[in-house]
Amino acid sequence: MTLHKQNGQVTPAIAGISYVFPEGSRTVAELAGDSQLTSSAATMESFGFGNVHVAVAESPYELALSAASKLLSDTGVDRESIGLLIYGGTPGSMSFAPADEAEESASGLCTMSRFKYPATRLQYDLDLPNAWPFAVDQLACTTLLGAARIARSLCLTEGIERALCVSSEFFPANAGREAIFNCTSDAACAVLIERNGERNRLVSATNVTKGYYWDVDELRDEIVASYFPTARHVLLRTIADAGWAPADVDWIIPHNVSARSWEILSSLIRLPRARVFSENIVRHGHTLAGDNFINYRDALDGGCIQPGHRVVLFSYGFGAHWTGVAVEA
Amino acid sequence: MRAPRKLFITGATGLVGEGVLRQMLRNDPGLEAFALVRNELPWRQVATRLGSLASRVVPVRGDVTQSGMGLEPLVRQRVERETSIVVHAAADTSFSRPLDRARSVNTLGTYHVAEVASDCRQLDRFVYVSTAFVAGRATGTVLELDNGCQTGWVNAYEQSKYEAESTMRASSLPWTIVRPSTIVCRGAAGDIPQINAVHRALRIYHRGLAAMIPGDRDNPLDVITSSYVIEAIASLALDERALRRTAHLCSGRSALTLGELVDTAYEVWAESPEWRKRGVERAIITDPATYSLFERSVMETGDVRLRAVLLSLSHFIPQLALPKLFDTTLAERLLDSPPPAVSSYWKPMLRALIAGSWGHTVEKAAA
Numbered sequence: 001m002t003l004h005k006q007n008g009q010v011t012p013a014i015a016g017i018s019y020v021f022p023e024g025s026r027t028v029a030e031l032a033g034d035s036q037l038t039s040s041a042a043t044m045e046s047f048g049f050g051n052v053h054v055a056v057a058e059s060p061y062e063l064a065l066s067a068a069s070k071l072l073s074d075t076g077v078d079r080e081s082i083g084l085l086i087y088g089g090t091p092g093s094m095s096f097a098p099a100d101e102a103e104e105s106a107s108g109l110c111t112m113s114r115f116k117y118p119a120t121r122l123q124y125d126l127d128l129p130n131a132w133p134f135a136v137d138q139l140a141c142t143t144l145l146g147a148a149r150i151a152r153s154l155c156l157t158e159g160i161e162r163a164l165c166v167s168s169e170f171f172p173a174n175a176g177r178e179a180i181f182n183c184t185s186d187a188a189c190a191v192l193i194e195r196n197g198e199r200n201r202l203v204s205a206t207n208v209t210k211g212y213y214w215d216v217d218e219l220r221d222e223i224v225a226s227y228f229p230t231a232r233h234v235l236l237r238t239i240a241d242a243g244w245a246p247a248d249v250d251w252i253i254p255h256n257v258s259a260r261s262w263e264i265l266s267s268l269i270r271l272p273r274a275r276v277f278s279e280n281i282v283r284h285g286h287t288l289a290g291d292n293f294i295n296y297r298d299a300l301d302g303g304c305i306q307p308g309h310r311v312v313l314f315s316y317g318f319g320a321h322w323t324g325v326a327v328e329a
Numbered sequence: 330m331r332a333p334r335k336l337f338i339t340g341a342t343g344l345v346g347e348g349v350l351r352q353m354l355r356n357d358p359g360l361e362a363f364a365l366v367r368n369e370l371p372w373r374q375v376a377t378r379l380g381s382l383a384s385r386v387v388p389v390r391g392d393v394t395q396s397g398m399g400l401e402p403l404v405r406q407r408v409e410r411e412t413s414i415v416v417h418a419a420a421d422t423s424f425s426r427p428l429d430r431a432r433s434v435n436t437l438g439t440y441h442v443a444e445v446a447s448d449c450r451q452l453d454r455f456v457y458v459s460t461a462f463v464a465g466r467a468t469g470t471v472l473e474l475d476n477g478c479q480t481g482w483v484n485a486y487e488q489s490k491y492e493a494e495s496t497m498r499a500s501s502l503p504w505t506i507v508r509p510s511t512i513v514c515r516g517a518a519g520d521i522p523q524i525n526a527v528h529r530a531l532r533i534y535h536r537g538l539a540a541m542i543p544g545d546r547d548n549p550l551d552v553i554t555s556s557y558v559i560e561a562i563a564s565l566a567l568d569e570r571a572l573r574r575t576a577h578l579c580s581g582r583s584a585l586t587l588g589e590l591v592d593t594a595y596e597v598w599a600e601s602p603e604w605r606k607r608g609v610e611r612a613i614i615t616d617p618a619t620y621s622l623f624e625r626s627v628m629e630t631g632d633v634r635l636r637a638v639l640l641s642l643s644h645f646i647p648q649l650a651l652p653k654l655f656d657t658t659l660a661e662r663l664l665d666s667p668p669p670a671v672s673s674y675w676k677p678m679l680r681a682l683i684a685g686s687w688g689h690t691v692e693k694a695a696a
């Protein structure tokens with residue numbers, strides 16, 4: 001499905017991004033030494049990974065609350081103007097347990113604890129009385145892009161002034177840190193979407209979900225093989241739906257999967273590798289849903305993205321979703 | 330008075346060898362043949378398929394990898410005395426063999442056949458069934474002669490066949506070298522007599538197990554039918570104009586491009602609602618450097634099945650990125666007809682491949 005560029009006056013935009021990482025961090029070599037990778041450290045390093053953030057004492061909820069609080073504080077928006085709160089990430093009661101108790105807390109999903117929702121609690125803790133809270137699930141690493149897209153649509157169709165999208169995902173402490181050749185990291189990210197903005201406007205969004213690949217264990221090889229052709233297809237469609245040509249794109253803001261895969265993908269869409277903002281792959285690893293907006297914020301802060309730049313955010317969610325969002329900075 | 334023609338054929342249990350044997354026996358009711366047989370069982374199956382023609386064939390036990398083909402002395406004497414035409418079609422056609430093994434059948438094997446042939450007192454012709462892909466990594470127009478070996482080869486099969494051609498050219502035998510392209514089906518109906526690397530690769534892409542194809546959409550990719558190759562060999566074996574000449578049995582100028590072949594494959598696969606529902610994305614035709622990077626990444630990450638898939642493709646897929654136009658001027662002149670247009674059989678072949686459960690039917694029949 002494709003969301004087309006709006007030609008009218010109102011264009012929803014990204015009004016702010018904030019993120020937090022847990023205190024702990026590990027190098028790829030340390031992870032390999034503790035058998036938390038299936039590939040060797042050398043292989044992961046050759047794929048561009050160096051360091052990942054690892055939650056131990058923190059819970060996903062604490063990270064989410066911290067990122068969202070920081071965003072609201074930084075932007076100074078009227079909290080009553082936020083009509084929508086979309087949470088994506090670790091489900092239900094599991095969100096409240098620190099990483100080193102994650103496996104035990106998972107059993108809570110089969111009890112009344114499952115109704116302890118992080119989205120609802122965020123609405124209370126952040127003091128957002130008018131926000132309609134809900135969660136998006138099953139979109140894996142495209143969760144936050146999906147949430148931003150929903151927020152954009154509801155801003156346009158329901159006149160919601162502001163929407164807050166928050167994701168917080170983690171791997172239990174001591175769990176394996178390699179997923180489909182990528183080093184995973186823990187983080188929370190919050191994004192504020194406004195109904196109308198002059199900067200960082202959400203121009204188009206494209207998603208392709210291939211339901212055939214729902215059985216990720218059985219079809220793992222087919223999924224890996226389908227990644228590049230489908231990613232290329234979605235990237236080119238996102239660019240075309242924004243009314244741009246591939247050569248017009250100033251930046252690709254990636255999800256932090258292997259740098260090697262971005263080398264391949266940028267070549268497949270004939271875009272110079274230098275236009276892929278990949279500095280964060282070595283610094284942070286793959287933070288699942290947070291990557292694109294963490295990278296967008298850093299690219300803005302670092303001066304890479306300039307006003308008017310044409311930017312494409314792209315992510316792949318295992319299970320199997322390919323999502324692209326075009327942003328005019 | 331000269332004795333009737335007698336054929337000595339190797340590789341008679343293979344697709345081309347069996348076809349040539351049948352065609353030549355049909356074309357000349359007076360022709361008799363020796364068929365070199367390594368294994369009894371496959372030969373019995375061929376004999377059954379030949380029907381009454383088999384009565385004019387004497388199977389002789391031997392093996393091209395052995396000196397003198399391992400023929401019994403009395404048998405060898407008879408072969409040397411009676412043979413007037415040799416068609417050497419035996420080959421190890423696997424693309425994945427190490428060089429020493431490919432050489433033992435294809436290069437040394439040819440030497441051993443030539444060794445016996447040189448003692449055949451009535452020999453009029455030695456037809457060596459080579460391959461168009463002795464051209465290896467060369468690009469551009471490939472002529473019907475020895476084009477050298479400066480560019481190297483994609484696999485040991487190509488190299489060993491080139492070396493066998495060199496053995497032929499260096500000999501004093503009355504040779505004719507025929508170079509078939511990749512055989513994909515029997516003829517216009519598209520039925521597939523033998524599954525090969527092309528069919529296996531198509532299956533991999535149909536299943537969505539490979540993401541990319543190295544090459545350029547506009548590059549020609551040569552394939553051919555077995556019926557054309559077989560009829561051509563049967564004809565050239567008796568054509569005096571073909572003496573000491575090399576002929577490309579290829580589609581040549583009527584070859585489709587890589588893009589056309591791939592597009593047609595996905596078009597045919599999309600005829601199945603079940604396949605369409607899976608949403609298998611079309612593989613990307615990309616430059617060799619990007620393909621190599623992808624290949625290297627998969628090889629480094631330890632996914633056993635994907636590695637096996639890429640390994641199986643690696644023995645021939647680089648050839649797709651080496652555009653060649655096989656010149657067929659001589660072959661067309663000698664055969665007095667152009668090769669069949671690939672567009673006439675590619676789509677039927679794709680449909681036959683699916684109808685035959687990707688070779689299951691063919692392999693079951695062969696078993």
